[in-house]
Amino acid sequence: MSKTALVTGPTAGIGHCFAEQLAARGYDLVLVARDEERLEKTAAALRADHGVEVEVLPADLTDRESLARVEARLLDSSRPIDLLVNNAGFGLKGRFLDNSADAETAMLEVLVVAVMRLTHAALRTMTERGEGGVINVSSVAAFLPRGTYSAAKAWVNSFSEWAANEYRPRGVRIMALCPGFTKTEFHERMDVSRGSAPGFMWLEAERLVSDALSDFDKGKVVSVPSPQYKAIATASRLVPNSLLQRFQSVGRK
Numbered sequence: 001m002s003k004t005a006l007v008t009g010p011t012a013g014i015g016h017c018f019a020e021q022l023a024a025r026g027y028d029l030v031l032v033a034r035d036e037e038r039l040e041k042t043a044a045a046l047r048a049d050h051g052v053e054v055e056v057l058p059a060d061l062t063d064r065e066s067l068a069r070v071e072a073r074l075l076d077s078s079r080p081i082d083l084l085v086n087n088a089g090f091g092l093k094g095r096f097l098d099n100s101a102d103a104e105t106a107m108l109e110v111l112v113v114a115v116m117r118l119t120h121a122a123l124r125t126m127t128e129r130g131e132g133g134v135i136n137v138s139s140v141a142a143f144l145p146r147g148t149y150s151a152a153k154a155w156v157n158s159f160s161e162w163a164a165n166e167y168r169p170r171g172v173r174i175m176a177l178c179p180g181f182t183k184t185e186f187h188e189r190m191d192v193s194r195g196s197a198p199g200f201m202w203l204e205a206e207r208l209v210s211d212a213l214s215d216f217d218k219g220k221v222v223s224v225p226s227p228q229y230k231a232i233a234t235a236s237r238l239v240p241n242s243l244l245q246r247f248q249s250v251g252r253k
């Protein structure tokens with residue numbers, strides 16, 4: 001029987017590559033994002049290119065009622081989800097005090113609350129079946145002091161590492177994926193140009209996702225694709241925070 005993956009944020013960037021590469025591996029898909037028209041177009045292309053079944057589930061993950069519909073889909077044991085990819089996310093244009101507290105809360109709802117609630121729902125059915133997987137898209141920012149976005153991604157890493165250990169004996173594999181700067185719509189949506197970080201630091205989303213899936217196949221708990229970001233992740237453990245703070249503006253306006 002074919003397996004099913006639920007991917008949040010599959011209409012652009014990293015999530016789109018996950019949807020493509022999982023469909024190429026024969027996964028049926030459930031796609032979750034806000035823009036319904038774009039979801040339908042993405043689903044039609046995936047069906048045509050890979051011959052897999054694709055369901056669309058329009059939802060704004062900042063909204064608890066929409067989120068509850070996605071949780072209900074994950075809890076439906078008659079149509080089990082084998083792999084959950086918590087990918088949807090965004091950064092805020094301004095610095096902390098330039099943003100409203102509501103905008104900061106909306107970011108936390110997507111980067112933290114949705115990841116927690118969807119993983120909670122997925123684990124209910126996956127542990128019952130004794131199999132399943134969760135990939136939480138975090139960031140290299142999790143290792144660096146770069147404001148509330150970093151703090152949220154540090155939560156994703158901590159949560160994923162703990163949950164991987166806790167639920168491995170019950171058949172569920174969990175991995176945090178920590179991309180560095182990746183060519184997607186993420187920075188455009190923040191009005192940040194690619195010139196704000198040196199060229200060698202920009203990753204291609206296709207390669208990032210194929211490396212991530214290969215790390216997941218190997219059972220890695222934290223995946224940091226590409227040598228330059230592996231070096232940054234290692235250095236962040238050795239360099240004092242006061243020094244790391246000096247680099248916090250790279251890749252920002």
Ligand SMILES: NC(=O)c1ccc[n+]([C@@H]2O[C@H](COP(=O)([O-])OP(=O)(O)OC[C@H]3O[C@@H](n4cnc5c(N)ncnc54)[C@H](OP(=O)(O)O)[C@@H]3O)[C@@H](O)[C@H]2O)c1
Pocket residue numbers: 008009010011012013014015032033034035036038059060061062087088089090091110137138139140178179180181182183184185186187189
């Ligand atoms: N690109 C990078 O440099 C980079 C680096 C490290 C980590 N990341 C992380 O990678 C993940 C994917 O980012 P990306 O770069 O691929 O971004 P992207 O190209 O901007 O794509 C974001 C996706 O998430 C969906 N989305 C955004 N807000 C949503 C909401 N409130 N509810 C439901 N879906 C929502 C978008 O669709 P709709 O707009 O239709 O909802 C879209 O499908 C994020 O978690 C991000 O933090 C990115």
